[in-house]
Amino acid sequence: MTSNRGRDWNKAYDNMGHVAGSAGLPAHWAAEAVAYRTSGVQVETELAYGDAARQKLDLVWPDGPLKGLAVFVHGGYWMRLSKSDWTQFAEGARASGWAVAIPSYTLAPDARIGQITAEIGAAITAAAQRIDGPIRLAGHSAGGHLVSRMICTDTPLPMSVRERITHVLSISGLHDLRPLMQTRMNDTLQLDLAAARAESPALCEPQPGSKLTAWVGGGERPEFIRQAQLLPEIWAGFDVQTQAVIDGLHNHFTVIEGLKDADSRLIAHWL
Numbered sequence: 001m002t003s004n005r006g007r008d009w010n011k012a013y014d015n016m017g018h019v020a021g022s023a024g025l026p027a028h029w030a031a032e033a034v035a036y037r038t039s040g041v042q043v044e045t046e047l048a049y050g051d052a053a054r055q056k057l058d059l060v061w062p063d064g065p066l067k068g069l070a071v072f073v074h075g076g077y078w079m080r081l082s083k084s085d086w087t088q089f090a091e092g093a094r095a096s097g098w099a100v101a102i103p104s105y106t107l108a109p110d111a112r113i114g115q116i117t118a119e120i121g122a123a124i125t126a127a128a129q130r131i132d133g134p135i136r137l138a139g140h141s142a143g144g145h146l147v148s149r150m151i152c153t154d155t156p157l158p159m160s161v162r163e164r165i166t167h168v169l170s171i172s173g174l175h176d177l178r179p180l181m182q183t184r185m186n187d188t189l190q191l192d193l194a195a196a197r198a199e200s201p202a203l204c205e206p207q208p209g210s211k212l213t214a215w216v217g218g219g220e221r222p223e224f225i226r227q228a229q230l231l232p233e234i235w236a237g238f239d240v241q242t243q244a245v246i247d248g249l250h251n252h253f254t255v256i257e258g259l260k261d262a263d264s265r266l267i268a269h270w271l
Contacts, residue, residue: 009182012223013077015141015252025253029085036088043087049103049126050119057103057123058083059130060090067097068133069164070271071124072259075141075172078108078116079188088260095262096271098136101127105146109188113177113199120146121156128161135164138270140256144173144214145201148231151212151240152204168212169270172224172252175202175214175231179223202234211241213269217250224252245269 016022037043042061049055070093074086083104090100103123105116128135139147148170149155155162177196180186197203206212212235216228225246232242247255247266258266 033087049123054104060100069131070098073139073143075143092267134166138169140171144170148201151210208239214244217255219249219251
């Protein structure tokens with residue numbers, strides 16, 4: 001039997017402390033995103049889905065016939081980064097014929113996680129009004145949490161949108177938020193037990209007929225591997241298709257690189 005008594009929860013969730021050189025990644029991603037947006041790819045930026053300053057999304061269009069809508073929700077522990085840091089991660093889906101929406105959302109502490117969940121629902125709904133066909137959702141880290149919440153029974157999505165979602169890909173997603181209450185991050189997140197329970201996909205019931213894959217790198221912190229395996233294990237008792245995939249020795253940051261490549265294993269599995 002394993003005991004969590006005395007466990008360092010800050011270390012358990014410190015991805016940058018686990019990966020050498022990762023402090024420079026946000027600036028690297030932002031520069032890559034600028035280069036991608038100016039590479040000739042058709043991108044609509046700053047499309048409002050609400051009235052708040054960060055309630056905006058970008059939409060990346062494919063060159064040929066449109067297969068449907070793919071949505072990528074970024075991470076950053078609900079506290080950091082924006083849509084403009086991630087445009088290049090649309091390429092795998094875009095090159096496969098999907099329009100890709102990448103939303104920003106109000107960050108903590110200006111928004112609690114429940115409000116952010118509602119904002120992502122509004123962003124997906126706005127994008128779905130512009131694009132017909134099936135919808136595929138993907139999110140990384142905190143974004144994995146947010147897309148998983150979209151297929152819970154208390155989803156903020158209208159049923160007309162929810163019924164179009166054919167697969168959710170939670171990449172290194174956070175599915176039980178209760179441990180985060182014991183980290184320094186909670187000074188910003190302001191989670192209490194009621195909110196952590198309400199916003200944890202693993203403690204919610206999934207919509208019947210849903211399909212979800214929890215994808216995680218084999219070189220990640222053990223807590224992220226546990227979080228990935230947790231949701232399919234708990235949701236196995238419901239009428240849903242779920243699985244956990246451990247992807248080689250990828251760490252928390254390299255695990256999403258496959259989103260850039262239409263021929264990657266990650267894209268083939270998602271789409």
